[in-house]
Amino acid sequence: MNGLVDRFGRTGFAALTSLIWALPMAAWAGSFDLSPIDKTAYPRVALAIGVVMLIVWLVVLTRLGRVPVSPRQRRFDLSQMSSTEKRWTLAFFAFLTGLIAWLNGAATVDWAPLASALRDGKTGLGLLAGGLLAFLLAMLAGVWISWRKASAAFQRRRHAQLRP
DSSP: OHHHHHHHHHHHHHHHHTHHHHHHHHHHHHHHHHTTTOTTOOHHHHHHHHHHHHHHHHHHHHHHTTSOOOSOOOTTOTTTOOHHHHHHHHHHHHHHHHHHHHHHHHHHSOOHHHHHHHHTTOHHHHHHHHHHHHHHHHHHHHHHHHHHHHHHHHHHHHHHHHOO
């Protein structure tokens, strides 16, 4: 644990290790929608695993403050970030969350009714499809732009520290 905290910093370590509970919770959310239809899905199992791992993660976080960290620049260390870097990093994660939400919805929806309605020329569903496509493109562009801006802000911070 000490090596990972030193490598990624406290914030990066907390974000990375949050996957131990976030992935089972995502599995629970995905299987919960399918459970009434597909009786082979077990959403309660994924929920139980996610809750247990959330508790484990919270225990790990309580001990995180006592882990020594060497003083150096880290990409996702909130205490070292400039306000511009924090803002663009927050924008990146917001757009990334929107993109993941779109992909999750796209993976769990039956697209056949929409495709047949579009072939029949129904205007309302065409507008819906256009809106979904616009949302996807906006999320992709937002992820790309905000990551570039956050990376540029990090490079400015890193180069400012190198100069005496």
